[in-house]
Amino acid sequence: MPKTFRFLNDLTTMELLSKKRLTYSVRKAETWFDEGAKDASEQEALVGQVMMEFNRIMDRRVSLNDAKKRAIRARIREGARMKPPVGLKQFVAVFEFKKKEWAGSEMDRHLEIETLCAAKHFFKYLDQARDAFRKGDKTKLQEPAFKV
Numbered sequence: 001m002p003k004t005f006r007f008l009n010d011l012t013t014m015e016l017l018s019k020k021r022l023t024y025s026v027r028k029a030e031t032w033f034d035e036g037a038k039d040a041s042e043q044e045a046l047v048g049q050v051m052m053e054f055n056r057i058m059d060r061r062v063s064l065n066d067a068k069k070r071a072i073r074a075r076i077r078e079g080a081r082m083k084p085p086v087g088l089k090q091f092v093a094v095f096e097f098k099k100k101e102w103a104g105s106e107m108d109r110h111l112e113i114e115t116l117c118a119a120k121h122f123f124k125y126l127d128q129a130r131d132a133f134r135k136g137d138k139t140k141l142q143e144p145a146f147k148v
Contacts, residue, residue: 047072050091051113057095058111071117078123090126091117097129 012018050072051064062068072091079086094116102108110116116125 043076046076049088053092054095054113057099068113071114075117075122093129094125097132098125
């Protein structure tokens with residue numbers, strides 16, 4: 001119990017809570033909640049952009065469903081710790097690289113979001129695209145059609 005009161009007193013000192021008798025009220029709620037909402041809305045915008053780029057590169061009209069969103073979000077979360085973090089540019093590189101590699105072959109049927117963004121494939125494909133870029137294939141990892 002003393003730890004809880006110390007924590008509440010610290011929040012009161014930082015003016016994030018106000019105390020009136022035994023009742024605490026949240027102050028400056030935007031510092032508590034807005035950051036997460038901003039991150040979530042930015043992530044949703046990125047998910048939509050990734051899907052638009054996938055459709056553009058693959059010349060398709062695939063709609064975004066929950067499974068596709070989950071796959072894209074998971075790669076964004078995992079890639080957030082990387083240098084540079086995974087963004088639209090990296091997704092575009094994977095899509096372009098695999099389309100160029102697999103188009104017209106038996107693997108063509110695997111050019112789907114669920115496959116390209118799968119946990120066990122995406123970062124391997126990204127490394128392959130980066131290696132191809134370093135070896136002179138300048139179609140990979142270039143600026144996307146629009147900026148994020």
